[in-house]
Amino acid sequence: MSKKKIRVLMSKPGIDGHWRGGIVVSRAIRDAGMELIFGGFQNVKEIVEAAIQEDVDVIGLSIHSGAHFAYTQQVIDLLKERGVLEDIMILVGGVVPAKDFPKLKEMGVANVYGPGSMTSEIVDFIKTHIRK
Numbered sequence: 001m002s003k004k005k006i007r008v009l010m011s012k013p014g015i016d017g018h019w020r021g022g023i024v025v026s027r028a029i030r031d032a033g034m035e036l037i038f039g040g041f042q043n044v045k046e047i048v049e050a051a052i053q054e055d056v057d058v059i060g061l062s063i064h065s066g067a068h069f070a071y072t073q074q075v076i077d078l079l080k081e082r083g084v085l086e087d088i089m090i091l092v093g094g095v096v097p098a099k100d101f102p103k104l105k106e107m108g109v110a111n112v113y114g115p116g117s118m119t120s121e122i123v124d125f126i127k128t129h130i131r132k
Contacts, residue, residue, distance in 0.1 A: 006130055008058040011039035011047045013071040021093060021115075022062035028119030029060075034126070044074040051079070051088055057130055063094040068104065076108050089130060093117065 010026045012019075030036040037054045039047060051059050063071055072092055079085040085108070092104055093113035101112040111125050 006034040006058065006126060007037065007054060007056040008034050008060055008126070009037045009039055009047070009051050009054060009056045010060040010062065011042045011050070012062045013042065013044055013047060013075070014063070014065050014067060015041050018062070018064040018094070021064075022060075025060065025062070025093060025113075025119055025122055028123055029126070032123040032127070034123075044071060044078060047075055048078040048082060052082060052084060056088060058089045058091060058126055060091045060093065063092060063096065066095075068092055068094065068096050068100065069107075072104060072107060072109060089126070091122070091126070093122075 008029050010022055012022055026036050026038055037050065037056060039050050042050065047059065059075065061072060061075065075090065076085065079088060089110045090108060091111055092109050096112055096114050098114060104112050110129060113122055
């Protein structure tokens, strides 16, 4: 019997035009043997719908617009409304000031990654903290 692969949805809420970080992290996740669903630019409703339809374990939000609190809260609220918040780990990455990391974690984000974060650190975090 094979072990179920960790499924990760990588999305960019809003349209801020910064792709590189999300693509680099997506490749690292894929190369680590996880199943990657690349959502690209999606609004928060599309992110939540894709997460549910794809039965993901993790949602990675790549945010560079400065709207990290608003987008993250909207995703959390919709996941809660749909009854799946406890089943999905949320990670936030992008140009997020370090001073905002604690508040995002208080909101329910498992971890936050700013510029210069190592992809190996993200992969290791997912593998050791996944909610199964």
